[in-house]
Amino acid sequence: MKGTEAHDSYGEKPDPEDHNAPVGPQRDTPPPENGPGGPSGPEPPEPSSSRTPDEPPHIPMPRTSVEDTGLPLPEPAPAPLFLEHRVLKSLLGAWALAACSPEETTAVEDHLGTCGACADEALRLRDAVGLLHPPESLDLDPTLRTRVLESCLDRRPPRIPVPEWATPYDAETARLDALLQDIGDAEWHAPVRLRWFEGDEQTSRRTTVAGVIAHLLTVDGLVALTLGLDDPLEAQADAPTPEARTEAFWTTSHFPPTRSVRTPWREQAHNLVRTVAFAAGGTSRASGAERGGGSGRLPVSYGAFELPLRDSMLDRAFETWVHAGDIAEAVDYPYEPPSPRHLHAMIDLGARMLPTALAARRQAGLATPGQTRHLVPAGTPGRSLRLEIEGLGGGEWLIPLDSPGALPSPDHEVAHIALDGVEFCQLAAGHVSPDEAAAGQLGDREAIRDVLFAAASLSRM
Structure with a gap:
């Protein structure tokens, strides 16, 4: 019989008067026809889903594995690098120079948080690394403005x-x-x-x-x-x-x-x-x-x-x-000399003013006695001194010694002075004494002395 087959399939139905029977639905007990309370039990609440009574229950699909997506598998987290204390201490120099691998850097920095001696040594090494870099001036190049203007004017001359x-x-x-x-x-x-x-x-x-x-x-x-x-x-x-x-x-x-x-x-x-x-x-x-x-x-x-x-x-x-x-x-500010072209023009002006300065010294009685005995008329060759300027703005000038109007002549050269360009300008500005000027000297010592003092006399307030 059909009912008998059901009882054979699920087991015997428990006696409701048997107090030793288990309470609640059991695995071998068929579900009641009208819900958990049987024919006389209350109606169960409506399910929250929109599934109809005849629709089979929704069974979720198994989770898709990463291997089934075709995407690369994530890299496994690297295992921390465990190093002995002596090895970590030997890596402090490389760590200060930022030359360690990422794993070594992590190991060293973790160690510095627990070892005070290594932390102090690492701080000293990091400070020492800072001294290895040469200091860079934050001031602009003094010639920057001139170079920018020259570049602009080369492309578009001013009106x-x-x-x-x-x-x-x-x-x-x-x-x-x-x-x-x-x-x-x-x-x-x-x-x-x-x-x-x-x-x-x-x-x-x-x-x-x-x-x-x-x-x-x-x-x-x-x-x-x-x-x-x-x-x-x-x-x-x-x-x-x-x-x-x-x-x-x-x-x-x-x-x-x-x-x-x-x-x-x-x-x-x-x-x-x-x-x-x-x-x-x-x-x-x-x-x-x-x-x-x-x-x-x-x-x-x-x-x-x-x-x-x-x-x-x-x-x-x-x-x-x-x-x-x-x-x-x-004010302790870095300052450079003028550009060589401009410095040469300034030196040329000083060299051209020297004959007049020599004449003024003779009139004031400041020239050496030997320099007052060799005066020549204007327009005639006379004794000359060769002024050689080295370095920036350099060049050579023949300075007439006997009068401002005398013609300088290499055939009448009696002395030779060699000076650095900036030092000659410092001498002409009165910032360097004629006796302290580092000049290469050759020839008539009195003529050389007069020219150096004449250059210093070009200075004024």
Whole structure:
């Protein structure tokens, strides 16, 4: 029978009166027809799924294995590297130099967290590695501005070019302005000592960084007056000399001057360059003779002497560089010499001024006795000294010794001096004594001494 087969399949039905029968549905007990309570039991709650009663129960599919996806298997985590203490200690130097493998680095750093002695040694080694790297200057190359401008002008010449004899002044004022941009307010009051020669003795005057800029402002004003620009000196000076004008400015202004003096100085420098560029005339297509021929010969008075405008602009470039070096030394700022081309032009100006300086020394009775017995008329050959400048801006010049108008002649060469270019400029600025100048000397010792002292006499405040 069907019912009998069911009872044989699932076992005998338990007696409801048997208290020893197990409670609840058993594995061998068929499910009740109307739910867990039987025909009289409560209705079970509706399932949350939308499956219909006739739909078979959802059986989840087995999880897809990584091997079945075709993707690469993940790399197993590397096992930590276990090293002995002596090995880890020997790796400290390589670790400080960042030369360890990643596994060795991890092992060493884990060890440093537990070993104080190795941690101290690692710290000392890491500090020592820092000393192996040479210090790099954060300051820009002083010639960067000049090189950038030259590169730009090579590609597109300016409509109104600056004359060649004014470019050194343009470059040196720009370099000094960059130095002033970098210093702080307090450094404007740093003490600076101006040095120059009077007669055969060195003299000096103490001022500040702001006082040096005021000095440059008032002396550049002599060129401004020649070009018809405003005079920066509002007070009346005792004499139209650089020293008298500077003293007048220092006396009438707030002394010591403050950094506010930078603005009028840089504006005047810009106006000087702009004015000589327009005064030189012509465009970029003009020839060298057409550019700056007439304006370059305008006389600029310094009180006791005059210089043509082209030489005066070189003189102002030279003094700007020298005093920028004084400021840089006072505030501990690195400062380089001018470019070789500009330095050569400054040396050439000093060499051309030496015959006049020698004549002034003879008139003042400062020349050696032997140098007063060999005077020759202007336009005739006379004794000459060969001035050889080595290094940056170098070259050779024949200096007439007997009179400013004498013709230098290699056939009448009586002495030879060899100097470094920067040292010659320091001598002409009064920063190096003639007796201390490291000059190679050959020939007439008296002539050599007179020329060295004449070069120092070119200096002034």
